Amino acid sequence: MAEVIVLESAALAGEFVAAHIAERVGHQPRFTLGVATGSTPLPVYRALRQRADAGVDFSQMSAFALDEYVGLPAVHPESYRAVIDREVTVPLGLDPERVHVPDGSLAGIETAGDRYERALIAHGGVDLQLLGIGTTGHLGFNEPGSSFGSLTRVKTLTQRTRMDNARFFASLDDVPIHCVTQGLGTILRARHLVLLAFGDGKADAVAAAVEGPVTASMPGSAIQLHAHVTVVLDPAAASGLKYLDYYRWAQDNKPAWQGV
Ligand code: PGA
Secondary structure (H helix, E strand, O other): OOEEEEOOOHHHHHHHHHHHHHHHHHHOOOOEEEEOOOOOOHHHHHHHHHHHHOOOOOOOOEEEEOEEEOOOOOOOOOOHHHHHHHHHHHHHOOOHHHEEOOOOOOOOHHHHHHHHHHHHHHHOOOOEEEEOOOOOOOEOOEOOOOOOOOOOEEEEOOHHHHHHHHHHOOOHHHOOOEEEEOOHHHHHOOOOEEEEEOOHHHHHHHHHHHHOOOOOOOHHHHHHHOOOEEEEEOHHHHOOOOOHHHHHHHHHOOOHHHOO
C-alpha cells in the first residue's frame, strides 16, 4: 500500500519532499531525480532552491523528465525542456548534461521513445520519481487506457488534458495534441514513487488512484503495484479518501526508524 501523508498546505508538502531529497543527495550525491512538470511539483522545486541557495550541493545529481510535448521547439517557454531548465536545472545548479527530457522534435519522433528508454537504462534508472496526477488520472501523460507495461512512446493527449493545460498557452489551439511520455511500466521501474496532489480538483483522481480498483482506466492506480510509494496531499486533495482517518493515524504513529 502506498503511504499517504497529509500536510496542511502545498508549501509544507514541498518542504517535506525537498527535505527528503536533500537528505538522500547528502548520502548519495549522484542521486537521480525523476522530475515532473505542471503546477504540482513547483513547491518541491521552490523548497529545493532554498536549500541550494543555502549551500546544499545538487551539482552531481541527474534528472530525467517524465514527458515532453511533440512539435514544440525546445526554446518554447512551455516545452518541458524549457520548464525543467527554468525550475530545476538552473536554480539547483545541475549540470545540463545530466538533465534528460524526451525529445519531442518532429524529426525522428518515431524513435524518441526507444532512445529515451535506452538512456534511462544505460543510466541505471531513477531513484525517486516525482509525480503529479491529472484530473483524468494520468501519470506523466499516460491517459486512461495506457498499458501498465507501457514504455516511453508517443501518446495522444485527451481533450480534457489539453483544456487543463491551456492555461499555459495563448489558446487551446496552441496546446500540442501529441506528447512523448514515459510509460507506466517505465515509471514503475523507479525505485521510489512520490505522488503529490493539491486542491479539491484532484480529490476524485487521488481517491481512485490510491483506493480504487487497479485498472488501465485509471492510470494513477498503477501506483498500487509498486512496493515503495509515498502520496503527499493537502487536506483538499485527501478529502475523497475512504480510509483518511487511518492514514492520519498511521502518520501520527509512524516509527521514526521507518523514514520516508
Ligand atoms: P498539474 O498537472 O500539476 O498542473 O495539476 C498534473 C498532471 O497533469 O500530471
